[in-house]
Amino acid sequence: LKLIVEYDGTDFRGFQSQGQGNRTVQSVLAEAIQPIIGQDHLTIHAAGRTDTGVHAVGQVISFATASQLPIERWAIALNSRLPRDVAVASAEEAPDDFHARFSARSRTYRYAIWTRRTRSALWDRYSLHVRHPLNLAEMREAARSLVGVHDFAAYKRAGGNPGPTTVRNLQRLSIHRLPSGLILVTVTANAFLRSMVRNIIGVLIEIGKGDLPPAAAQEILATRERIQNPCAPAAPHGLCLWRVEY
Amino acid sequence: LKLIVEYDGTDFRGFQSQGQGNRTVQSVLAEAIQPIIGQDHLTIHAAGRTDTGVHAVGQVISFATASQLPIERWAIALNSRLPRDVAVASAEEAPDDFHARFSARSRTYRYAIWTRRTRSALWDRYSLHVRHPLNLAEMREAARSLVGVHDFAAYKRAGGNPGPTTVRNLQRLSIHRLPSGLILVTVTANAFLRSMVRNIIGVLIEIGKGDLPPAAAQEILATRERIQNPCAPAAPHGLCLWRVEY
Numbered sequence: 001l002k003l004i005v006e007y008d009g010t011d012f013r014g015f016q017s018q019g020q021g022n023r024t025v026q027s028v029l030a031e032a033i034q035p036i037i038g039q040d041h042l043t044i045h046a047a048g049r050t051d052t053g054v055h056a057v058g059q060v061i062s063f064a065t066a067s068q069l070p071i072e073r074w075a076i077a078l079n080s081r082l083p084r085d086v087a088v089a090s091a092e093e094a095p096d097d098f099h100a101r102f103s104a105r106s107r108t109y110r111y112a113i114w115t116r117r118t119r120s121a122l123w124d125r126y127s128l129h130v131r132h133p134l135n136l137a138e139m140r141e142a143a144r145s146l147v148g149v150h151d152f153a154a155y156k157r158a159g160g161n162p163g164p165t166t167v168r169n170l171q172r173l174s175i176h177r178l179p180s181g182l183i184l185v186t187v188t189a190n191a192f193l194r195s196m197v198r199n200i201i202g203v204l205i206e207i208g209k210g211d212l213p214p215a216a217a218q219e220i221l222a223t224r225e226r227i228q229n230p231c232a233p234a235a236p237h238g239l240c241l242w243r244v245e246y
Numbered sequence: 247l248k249l250i251v252e253y254d255g256t257d258f259r260g261f262q263s264q265g266q267g268n269r270t271v272q273s274v275l276a277e278a279i280q281p282i283i284g285q286d287h288l289t290i291h292a293a294g295r296t297d298t299g300v301h302a303v304g305q306v307i308s309f310a311t312a313s314q315l316p317i318e319r320w321a322i323a324l325n326s327r328l329p330r331d332v333a334v335a336s337a338e339e340a341p342d343d344f345h346a347r348f349s350a351r352s353r354t355y356r357y358a359i360w361t362r363r364t365r366s367a368l369w370d371r372y373s374l375h376v377r378h379p380l381n382l383a384e385m386r387e388a389a390r391s392l393v394g395v396h397d398f399a400a401y402k403r404a405g406g407n408p409g410p411t412t413v414r415n416l417q418r419l420s421i422h423r424l425p426s427g428l429i430l431v432t433v434t435a436n437a438f439l440r441s442m443v444r445n446i447i448g449v450l451i452e453i454g455k456g457d458l459p460p461a462a463a464q465e466i467l468a469t470r471e472r473i474q475n476p477c478a479p480a481a482p483h484g485l486c487l488w489r490v491e492y
Contacts, residue, residue, distance in 0.1 A: 008367055057368060
């Protein structure tokens, strides 16, 4: 089965279960799915293993089951068991070889930045509050220099194990300002290194504030070393997994 | 002073204080303002006395004070004292005769409707979930018949005391569908009767579902009696006070 899942990441320790006692999206989903599939062994795969506090409107998960529950009943059955901050948007049957993570061709994330001098009562959970006005022209110039196939080692998670390669294809990195003043950064790649989106946003914000020149994004990239990147990753609560393409 | 105030209405018993023990927006604002103005007697006026559960991004309040706090410090000082679900967007000095309620020329509200078959994990707090697809063309036809100066007694709160007149000037009633599928109804009037927006939305939803014909909105209006209106008011959590014009 292939499910599209939404969640408000505020009260989760990320997507992936890591031992006992942590409330993760995966563990909450497993608790809702297991009673439906009965004795079947459950392994949930996800397109994006989102960090603590990151939200999703288009997370995709897959798992195998022999359950006879009609496909059109799955979303309703799960939503009635899931807590309010997780919802299944849709469910469909997938080919036997479908794997939410390995079959994905690209992922799109959105990062929201609130730049009004005063904080927001409604967007606080879903956006980073930056009190400085941001120079979008310079952020866009920097963004253009990151698009393409590059070694993104300088934008990976500090100290993490990135796997066999740190080369990724960044297909889109665009920046829009909504009428409310909210700034949305949309970023698409074949796949992302751990914390890569938040590290890119962290650099773009420093550039938008004027603390780094637009050329810094490319210069940091060229070092291929996380330790050469002076910027902290942007906070997780501004980030949302938007869509996964197969 | 004139303040623009935002709040998430979920955990409030509406704007206006009504006796002890209820958490209202007014009481929370008063608690934050009183320490700043010291011994001054505080009376807060608001452009819209929103019901329990209704949100705001553009509520306007006014009060008199002799405080010497510089005007540019007010929003920051209040936001540091206010809980996370209330924020002051901006503060400015107003003329002596300014009154947030009586000086207002018009109010704009927005009502959000989520029509996907499955519920939303992110929009649940801020939109009404209607599982039926809605016919926007028929809703718009009905909306057009309500725009103008009319006696809206059939759309007032059942049992409430509406004041000296139930005639209001409905200046705008428009309906848009966002890319996410969320439907936004925007409604502007010189002023609203209590629960009038929610009663209008309640009728429009029945029309959108096909349970009432588009002509019903005008027929209900013509009865001038709330008891002739068969529709319940739409739930408060989809409603947001958007903007007030002076």
